[in-house]
Amino acid sequence: xxxxxxLPLVVVNEPATPSLRLADGDLPAASARDGTGDRADAATxxxxxxxxxxRFGTVTAVNGIGLTMRRGHLLALLGPNGAxxxxxxxxxxxxxxxxxxxxxxxxxxxxxxxxALRSRIGVMxxxxxxxxGVRAEEMLRLVASCARxxxxxxxxxxxxxxxxxxxTPFKRLSGGQQQRLSLACAIVGRPELVFLDxxxxxxxxxxxxxxxxxxxxxxxxxxSILLTTHMMEEAETLADHVVIVDAGRVIxxxxxxxxxxxxxxxxxxxxxxxxxxxxGLLTAALPEDYLVRELTPGTYRVDGHVDPQVxxxxxxxxxxxxxxxxxxxxxxxxxxxxxxxxxxRELRS
Amino acid sequence: MSTTGPSAGNPASRFAPGTFVPAPxxxxxxRMLLAHARVETLLTLRHxxxxxxxxxxPIALLxxxxxxxxxxxxxxxxxxxxxxxxxxxxxxPGILALAVMSSAFTGQxxxxxxxxxxxxxxxxxxxxxxxxxxxCGRMVAALVVVLIQxxxxxxxxxxxxxxxxxxxxxxxTGLLVAGxxxxxxxGVLLGGALRxxxxxxxxxxxxxxxxxxxxxxxxPSAFPPGIAHAVTxxxxxxxxxxxxxxxxxxxxxxxxxxxxxxxxxxxxxAASRTTRLT
Numbered sequence: 001x002x003x004x005x006x007l008p009l010v011v012v013n014e015p016a017t018p019s020l021r022l023a024d025g026d027l028p029a030a031s032a033r034d035g036t037g038d039r040a041d042a043a044t045x046x047x048x049x050x051x052x053x054x055r056f057g058t059v060t061a062v063n064g065i066g067l068t069m070r071r072g073h074l075l076a077l078l079g080p081n082g083a084x085x086x087x088x089x090x091x092x093x094x095x096x097x098x099x100x101x102x103x104x105x106x107x108x109x110x111x112x113x114x115x116a117l118r119s120r121i122g123v124m125x126x127x128x129x130x131x132x133g134v135r136a137e138e139m140l141r142l143v144a145s146c147a148r149x150x151x152x153x154x155x156x157x158x159x160x161x162x163x164x165x166x167x168t169p170f171k172r173l174s175g176g177q178q179q180r181l182s183l184a185c186a187i188v189g190r191p192e193l194v195f196l197d198x199x200x201x202x203x204x205x206x207x208x209x210x211x212x213x214x215x216x217x218x219x220x221x222x223x224s225i226l227l228t229t230h231m232m233e234e235a236e237t238l239a240d241h242v243v244i245v246d247a248g249r250v251i252x253x254x255x256x257x258x259x260x261x262x263x264x265x266x267x268x269x270x271x272x273x274x275x276x277x278x279x280g281l282l283t284a285a286l287p288e289d290y291l292v293r294e295l296t297p298g299t300y301r302v303d304g305h306v307d308p309q310v311x312x313x314x315x316x317x318x319x320x321x322x323x324x325x326x327x328x329x330x331x332x333x334x335x336x337x338x339x340x341x342x343x344x345r346e347l348r349s
Numbered sequence: 350m351s352t353t354g355p356s357a358g359n360p361a362s363r364f365a366p367g368t369f370v371p372a373p374x375x376x377x378x379x380r381m382l383l384a385h386a387r388v389e390t391l392l393t394l395r396h397x398x399x400x401x402x403x404x405x406x407p408i409a410l411l412x413x414x415x416x417x418x419x420x421x422x423x424x425x426x427x428x429x430x431x432x433x434x435x436x437x438x439x440x441x442p443g444i445l446a447l448a449v450m451s452s453a454f455t456g457q458x459x460x461x462x463x464x465x466x467x468x469x470x471x472x473x474x475x476x477x478x479x480x481x482x483x484x485c486g487r488m489v490a491a492l493v494v495v496l497i498q499x500x501x502x503x504x505x506x507x508x509x510x511x512x513x514x515x516x517x518x519x520x521x522t523g524l525l526v527a528g529x530x531x532x533x534x535x536g537v538l539l540g541g542a543l544r545x546x547x548x549x550x551x552x553x554x555x556x557x558x559x560x561x562x563x564x565x566x567x568x569p570s571a572f573p574p575g576i577a578h579a580v581t582x583x584x585x586x587x588x589x590x591x592x593x594x595x596x597x598x599x600x601x602x603x604x605x606x607x608x609x610x611x612x613x614x615x616x617x618x619a620a621s622r623t624t625r626l627t
Binding site: 118144 | 362364367368375376392469471477
């Protein structure tokens with residue numbers, strides 16, 4: 001990839017080196033947060049993988065991914081469908097054996113030290129993960145019984161809005177309810193580290209906000225969280241650290257801030273007005289290199305360096321057209337732009 | 350632009366600080382075992398098709414074969430007392446074997462195939478539940494279900510006039526446990542290796558073949574000599590013959606017990622290599 005000029009961020013084509021990855025240099029969290037882990041490994045990263053390769057037959061799902069997640073951090077693994085997110089998570093969980101590379105979860109090898117790790121991690125797999133006929137409460141109680149100090153099951157059901165359907169068989173729960181039950185199963189054992197594979201997929205906006213609140217609370221209490229998502233907003237809102245993967249490789253790695261707020265020449269103005277205005281006049285009024293588009297009928301976007309003069313030009317043009325610019329929004333780069341620039345805009349199969 | 354970083358200690362959060370402070374660790378093994386066995390048992394008992402297979406069909410066959418003179422080799426007149434009471438004497442042990450085969454093998458294999466398909470094993474493998482406890486939980490559940498089946502079949506048979514040899518109750522119990530282990534291990538071997546829909550088809554076919562030709566409905570003596578010997582070596586034949594020896598004659602069929610143990614150990618060893626979580 002050759003976008004060094006437009007994307008002055010950590011772009012990694014080869015497996016990243018640790019110095020590139022720890023972009024926003026706090027000290028390793030070796031605090032009360034790690035109160036329950038063995039002291040010896042409290043300073044080790046929650047997760048450290050290097051050069052991981054995983055093939056399925058002739059398909060290489062993961063092709064040299066490396067990443068480090070610090071204790072108590074939330075890392076969002078972002079990427080298009082088929083990028084290798086789920087396989088990476090399964091390798092970390094110990095479900096899949098990597099063909100190459102090293103994996104350390106809480107300082108341990110998930111293949112050879114699985115038994116020691118299992119009770120310390122919580123897992124929310126993608127879809128399913130329960131007996132079709134099991135009732136929501138039975139499933140959560142079963143998983144809770146596997147933990148020494150589980151969270152209170154009725155409280156957790158209540159919190160996740162599952163009290164009404166606690167006696168409903170899993171197969172009759174809605175997609176969002178199944179997701180919430182699966183999330184409850186992942187955290188009920190008070191784990192140190194949780195792996196969440198697309199935790200908010202299929203949830204309505206209220207449920208998503210609830211889950212975001214829950215994840216923030218987990219993180220604030222010192223739980224390390226790895227989540228996969230396609231949702232930029234999710235990564236941007238929650239993550240300490242974002243790793244963008246595509247075609248089995250890490251293509252960018254850093255905090256949301258380092259990934260987005262880098263180039264002062266990149267910004268945008270977005271607003272709503274009457275559909276079908278002549279954007280040619282606005283393009284002519286702006287300096288060169290500004291891109292003016294009508295994204296959807298009535299939604300306009302100007303891309304380029306945004307300063308007061310540019311905003312004034314835009315509003316003057318609106319006045320000239322006799323329209324009021326509504327929802328005028330001035331923004332920098334967001335993760336979505338970073339993501340699209342890195343992974344391409346064409347639809348993937 | 351919205352927040353660029355996480356909002357640690359968000360004052361608007363509905364969760365009090367400290368709610369999720371990690372406190373990991375495995376639960377007690379006995380609690381895990383009981384919780385798992387309980388769920389597995391409940392799921393079997395709640396499942397309509399499973400009940401049809403494991404309870405209704407055996408009882409229907411028991412009643413029909415005891416009341417109607419349809420099976421060759423089961424002849425009321427030979428037993429002396431004549432009629433239903435004599436036929437149930439010969440039919441009931443085979444039906445007990447059928448009940449064990451239905452739940453421990455066919456039901457188990459199908460349930461396992463679909464549990465794998467729906468990611469249940471992967472989910473449980475991600476908890477502190479060790480693999481061996483997962484197997485033990487299923488075994489305990491299988492034994493509980495067999496206990497319920499045997500009780501129901503026995504009650505119906507007694508009502509039809511069955512009077513089993515009391516001296517055979519202890520060896521019969523041993524055979525039922527060994528049979529559950531052998532069929533259970535075979536069920537796991539089948540259900541743990543293939544796709545759920547293939548498991549469904551195969552488990553039912555095997556059930557039907559063993560019912561007809563595996564020494565359950567027809568005693569080995571109904572087959573030509575060479576085949577008769579082979580029939581006593583399949584798990585269904587060994588279990589049914591052993592139960593007939595115990596409950597009709599009060600004898601302990603050590604050979605049958607040994608055959609079942611060999612099946613159990615061999616199938617369990619194979620299953621531990623071939624069973625996949627998904």
